[in-house]
Amino acid sequence: MRYKDYYAVMGVERDASQDEIKRAYRKLARKYHPDVSKEADAEARFKELGEAYEVLKDPEKRAAYDKLGADWKAGQDFRPPPDWNEGFEFHGGEFTGASGEDFSDFFDTLFGRGAVGGGFGRSSRRSFRARGEDTYAKILIDLEDAFTGKSRAVTLEHTEIGADGRPSVKQRTLNVRIPKGVRQGQHIRLAGQGSPGVGGGEPGDLYLEVEFRPHRYYRVEGRDVFIDLPVAPWEAALGSTVKVKTPAGYVDLTIPPNSSNGRKLRLKERGIPAKQSGDLFVVLNVALPKADTQAAKAAYEEFRQAFDFEPRADIGG
Amino acid sequence: MTRRDVKTTTLVGTILEEEVVLSLAEVCRASRLSAERVIEMAEEGIVEPVGSSPERWRFHGASLRRVRCARRLEEDLGVNTAGIALVLDLLDELEQLRARLGRFEP
Numbered sequence: 001m002r003y004k005d006y007y008a009v010m011g012v013e014r015d016a017s018q019d020e021i022k023r024a025y026r027k028l029a030r031k032y033h034p035d036v037s038k039e040a041d042a043e044a045r046f047k048e049l050g051e052a053y054e055v056l057k058d059p060e061k062r063a064a065y066d067k068l069g070a071d072w073k074a075g076q077d078f079r080p081p082p083d084w085n086e087g088f089e090f091h092g093g094e095f096t097g098a099s100g101e102d103f104s105d106f107f108d109t110l111f112g113r114g115a116v117g118g119g120f121g122r123s124s125r126r127s128f129r130a131r132g133e134d135t136y137a138k139i140l141i142d143l144e145d146a147f148t149g150k151s152r153a154v155t156l157e158h159t160e161i162g163a164d165g166r167p168s169v170k171q172r173t174l175n176v177r178i179p180k181g182v183r184q185g186q187h188i189r190l191a192g193q194g195s196p197g198v199g200g201g202e203p204g205d206l207y208l209e210v211e212f213r214p215h216r217y218y219r220v221e222g223r224d225v226f227i228d229l230p231v232a233p234w235e236a237a238l239g240s241t242v243k244v245k246t247p248a249g250y251v252d253l254t255i256p257p258n259s260s261n262g263r264k265l266r267l268k269e270r271g272i273p274a275k276q277s278g279d280l281f282v283v284l285n286v287a288l289p290k291a292d293t294q295a296a297k298a299a300y301e302e303f304r305q306a307f308d309f310e311p312r313a314d315i316g317g
Numbered sequence: 318m319t320r321r322d323v324k325t326t327t328l329v330g331t332i333l334e335e336e337v338v339l340s341l342a343e344v345c346r347a348s349r350l351s352a353e354r355v356i357e358m359a360e361e362g363i364v365e366p367v368g369s370s371p372e373r374w375r376f377h378g379a380s381l382r383r384v385r386c387a388r389r390l391e392e393d394l395g396v397n398t399a400g401i402a403l404v405l406d407l408l409d410e411l412e413q414l415r416a417r418l419g420r421f422e423p
Contacts, residue, residue, distance in 0.1 A: 187333035
């Protein structure tokens with residue numbers, strides 16, 4: 001188990017006042033809140049922050065944590081001294097927004113259910129409910145799956161509180177038909193696949209939040225799909241028909257003559273399928289061949305002489 | 318159909334945002350919020366159920382995402398109901414702008 005430096009996580013000194021800790025938490029929470037932040041590691045940072053705040057905001061837990069001493073370094077192999085929390089009396093407090101079940105082993109050993117004298121009821125805030133809870137998970141799918149509506153195996157992890165009161169991570173795999181036309185950020189509701197019911201109650205529902213795996217050439221905006229299509233200068237200038245790979249398969253695309261770089265060609269209703277399907281936009285990206293042979297240089301030279309062309313005419317160049 | 322060959326059963330779900338309407342009880346259960354809080358959020362315009370009274374309210378599936386986000390903003394950041402309504406509207410706008418930006422800066 002690794003030692004966690006909660007003061008470093010919150011960016012405060014060890015002698016910071018409770019007010020300073022609260023201010024630091026609020027500031028960092030706004031920065032890393034997964035609903036607001038687009039930082040890549042926002043979720044992990046927010047979780048870590050929630051754990052640190054859970055300890056430091058509570059004078060009892062903070063005092064117990066401080067008792068471990070200031071000599072520990074973050075990430076150092078840690079084992080709590082046998083008598084570390086002797087004489088501390090804890091009172092169960094509310095967890096911050098981060099779910100307590102996701103806290104680290106380090107937290108769990110010091111303050112979790114199994115900790116000596118700890119005794120925070122992790123489940124104390126849960127009222128008895130006959131029906132199982134609804135659960136949520138994110139799934140990454142390929143854009144193509146939303147076009148074809150095919151089935152995919154989805155592996156989910158969830159935390160279970162064992163008989164000894166300690167949480168453990170369990171995996172299960174579901175075979176899910178991806179509904180045709182599903183979009184980024186939408187949820188697939190699977191009835192009865194949530195947490196099992198208590199006392200013979202019905203299970204809850206499972207909600208899968210859909211996210212498209214990032215793609216090199218496709219971009220999605222609502223139901224519309226954008227494709228960047230590299231074309232040769234002569235294809236754009238003279239017009240041509242090219243084969244384009246789209247999420248729904250190959251299409252023959254006609255490029256009109258005199259197309260400029262960045263021209264957007266719309267293929268109506270070839271976007272994500274629905275009652276009102278999205279459109280597919282092909283954006284032309286004119287690629288220039290390198291002038292790295294004698295023949296290529298001669299061709300460019302001929303090109304130059306054939307035109308009376310001033311590309312910077314508009315900007316007074 | 319080759320479904321019989323597949324050993325595990327294939328689960329067929331529904332798209333929450335398109336095919337599902339929710340009652341107040343279902344919204345509360347799925348968001349772990351009390352009915353009072355959801356009613357307050359509806360009064361603030363955070364979600365807009367249709368129907369004459371809370372017992373008859375029907376919520377659009379997309380409401381669930383909003384009330385869940387509202388709960389997190391409240392619990393994690395201490396934002397009040399009016400603040401949540403503002404944050405959610407701004408987040409919607411931000412999302413649209415980011416998507417549009419993504420088109421120009423792939």
